Amino acid sequence: MSEAGEHSTTPVTLVDPIDISTLDPHFRNEIRSMPNGDDLYACFACTTCTAACPIACQWTYKPHQLIRMILLGMRNEVLSSKEIWECLTCFQCQERCPQGVRVTDIIFDCKNLAAEEGLVPENILGLGRQLLESGQLYQVTADWEREDLGLEPEVPGLDPEPMKAILHGTRTGRLVGGGD
Ligand code: SF4
Numbered sequence: 001m002s003e004a005g006e007h008s009t010t011p012v013t014l015v016d017p018i019d020i021s022t023l024d025p026h027f028r029n030e031i032r033s034m035p036n037g038d039d040l041y042a043c044f045a046c047t048t049c050t051a052a053c054p055i056a057c058q059w060t061y062k063p064h065q066l067i068r069m070i071l072l073g074m075r076n077e078v079l080s081s082k083e084i085w086e087c088l089t090c091f092q093c094q095e096r097c098p099q100g101v102r103v104t105d106i107i108f109d110c111k112n113l114a115a116e117e118g119l120v121p122e123n124i125l126g127l128g129r130q131l132l133e134s135g136q137l138y139q140v141t142a143d144w145e146r147e148d149l150g151l152e153p154e155v156p157g158l159d160p161e162p163m164k165a166i167l168h169g170t171r172t173g174r175l176v177g178g179g180d
């Protein structure tokens with residue numbers, strides 16, 4: 001504790017200060033101009049979205065903070081955050097927002113922007129490649145439960161070609177290396 005009359009030159013803060021020179025003042029308009037951004041500016045930081053989110057307790061940036069970061073112009077931090085990819089897309093936040101902010105859909109918009117800039121995590125890209133190669137996101141393994149249910153013991157394989165045809169030429173296909 002400081003002695004009486006002694007003044008500290010470092011102010012005490014409860015959060016890390018933001019370096020405003022790193023902010024992108026156009027980011028909020030970029031998100032607002034997207035199909036889900038109409039009510040972005042109506043956010044009044046009530047944190048209801050975070051209270052509703054089943055995974056926010058695991059996140060460094062909570063849903064209401066992600067929205068605030070967008071409004072402040074923290075483009076790099078939002079688009080490179082793991083949180084936008086870990087969102088469960090359960091829509092609990094969006095359903096409960098009293099201001100009609102489309103929180104979940106805005107997170108989708110952020111993912112689309114991040115993908116355009118090559119900021120997709122490797123594990124997500126791996127899922128995309130799995131889809132292209134096998135036609136399914138998760139491999140169903142053969143086990144005794146199939147036999148109990150009267151199903152053939154081996155899981156029939158899926159033909160990945162129709163999936164490749166659908167993704168061929170799309171941005172998703174290009175992203176995971178399966179398109180033009
Ligand atoms: S619930 Fe809506 S208004 Fe409240 S912090 Fe979240 S986005 Fe903002």
Ligand code: SF4
Pocket residue numbers: 049052053054055056063086087088089090091092093094103104107
């Ligand atoms: S949609 Fe995403 S951010 Fe919203 S409550 Fe569900 S997990 Fe949380």
